Amino acid sequence: MLSDMPVTHSISIEKLHKVYKIYPSSVDRVKEIFHPFRKKYFKPFHVLSDISMTVNKGDTVGIIGRNGSGKSTLLQIICGILTPTSGKVEVVGRIAALLELGAGFNPEFTGRENVFLNGSILGISRKEMEQCFDDILAFADIGEFIDQPVKTYSSGMYVRLAFAVAINVQPDILIVDEALSVGDTLFQAKCFAKFKEFQRKGITILFVTHSVDLITRYCNVACLLEQGKVQVFDEPQVVIDQYNKLMLNRSCAVYRHLQDESGERGTVLARREIKEGFLGEQFCLNPDENRYGNHKAVIEQVGIYTIDGQPAQALLQMEEYEIRCRIRFNEAIVEPIVAYSIKDVHGLDISGTNTLYHQIETGPMKAGDVIIVSFVQPIPFAGGGYLLSCGCAGYEGGEYVVYERRYEVLAFEVAAVRPCVGLVDLNSKITLSREGNVFAANS
Numbered sequence: 001m002l003s004d005m006p007v008t009h010s011i012s013i014e015k016l017h018k019v020y021k022i023y024p025s026s027v028d029r030v031k032e033i034f035h036p037f038r039k040k041y042f043k044p045f046h047v048l049s050d051i052s053m054t055v056n057k058g059d060t061v062g063i064i065g066r067n068g069s070g071k072s073t074l075l076q077i078i079c080g081i082l083t084p085t086s087g088k089v090e091v092v093g094r095i096a097a098l099l100e101l102g103a104g105f106n107p108e109f110t111g112r113e114n115v116f117l118n119g120s121i122l123g124i125s126r127k128e129m130e131q132c133f134d135d136i137l138a139f140a141d142i143g144e145f146i147d148q149p150v151k152t153y154s155s156g157m158y159v160r161l162a163f164a165v166a167i168n169v170q171p172d173i174l175i176v177d178e179a180l181s182v183g184d185t186l187f188q189a190k191c192f193a194k195f196k197e198f199q200r201k202g203i204t205i206l207f208v209t210h211s212v213d214l215i216t217r218y219c220n221v222a223c224l225l226e227q228g229k230v231q232v233f234d235e236p237q238v239v240i241d242q243y244n245k246l247m248l249n250r251s252c253a254v255y256r257h258l259q260d261e262s263g264e265r266g267t268v269l270a271r272r273e274i275k276e277g278f279l280g281e282q283f284c285l286n287p288d289e290n291r292y293g294n295h296k297a298v299i300e301q302v303g304i305y306t307i308d309g310q311p312a313q314a315l316l317q318m319e320e321y322e323i324r325c326r327i328r329f330n331e332a333i334v335e336p337i338v339a340y341s342i343k344d345v346h347g348l349d350i351s352g353t354n355t356l357y358h359q360i361e362t363g364p365m366k367a368g369d370v371i372i373v374s375f376v377q378p379i380p381f382a383g384g385g386y387l388l389s390c391g392c393a394g395y396e397g398g399e400y401v402v403y404e405r406r407y408e409v410l411a412f413e414v415a416a417v418r419p420c421v422g423l424v425d426l427n428s429k430i431t432l433s434r435e436g437n438v439f440a441a442n443s
Helices: 026-034 071-079 111-121 126-140 143-147 155-167 185-201 212-218 236-248 265-276
Strands: 009-022 043-056 060-065 086-091 095-098 173-177 204-208 221-226 229-234 290-292 297-306 314-316 320-329 337-344 349-354 370-378 384-396 399-415 432-434 437-440
Touching: 009 071, 009 204, 043 071, 043 204, 043 229, 060 071, 060 212, 060 236, 071 086, 071 095, 071 173, 071 204, 095 155, 111 126, 111 143, 111 155, 126 155, 155 173, 155 185, 185 204, 185 212, 212 236, 212 399, 221 236, 229 236, 236 314, 297 384, 297 399, 320 337, 320 384
Parallel strands: 060 204, 060 221, 095 173, 173 204, 314 399
Antiparallel strands: 009 043, 009 086, 221 229, 290 399, 297 320, 320 370, 337 349, 337 384, 384 399, 432 437
């Protein structure tokens, strides 16, 4: 007997597994086919393992995780593009998906032809597509290029048209796999405004991202994947806290792969830091940092910490954090200057200061001395990714000398508590008054 209970979920996943067979060579694949006793030559690769979750109608779910954690594979299985090895996936309603750039587009066809082709793939009649075509064209905003072959499109035009189709076919579920990162800022703003409109209509949204800011800003639920398994499926802040711990627990593995082939001092120092445990519990640093100087002083440790001393690479806007540098001196230095600076991912300097600007007397240092310099301050930056640099320098004979500079040494993300224009939220206090009577304050 069928239940009369209303369906409250959009997606239900039970014990989902996806396993690929990895063969050492193509010859081994053929051997397996013709082996009389069906000997196995492959090594199983578990992309997804025992995934179970329920996404309710109207949820906006952000899926976050490191590269290779299985995020895209999960979305492809939900959309029916891939078949699971085992397990069950139930989808209630029409899915519109934007999984990879130009998926479902024929490069030889025009944009107009691909719109109708995409509609037919989604099971939508040509008449329905004709009714929403003007809305698609207006949202994509690619002008006369709609009648040109899509192989002539830029990546931005590609994704704009694909997203315009996905959101204008009246889906019950919208699935997006990082494709929005291709579009420019204005287009992304338009897309996320559409997300909010969908939320008001009760449409379910799943999207993959590496941005903790997008998770906190747009999602009511989040999922952290790691090595093909669900680590956390919970409220956004709970998931971000676990993601932060996961990134920190990588323990700067990039340094473990450094080889002392060139004999350069920077490589030797990196290896010594691991041996002595300076970085083991701390941060995942940038393997491509630019590290240079005359090495009269060495910046052995760089990190960002919460006020209670916990390392952090996913920060909350307006919270107070400590930027900390540990410096060892190899030679005597009269008055070292310690500095930090922060850039956004586009290379624009956002903020920075040093001990000289604050008139901090660091005093004379002798060989073997170790100091820890701490900069404590709130983080008012807009949501997004940033890069921390730090340095130790000084004046010798009237000339500015760099002892060591670690440029773009550490990447971190800021999760915004509210939208703002530009790069910094100045934490304005807004007061509204009418006829001398203050009735709203401190927004």
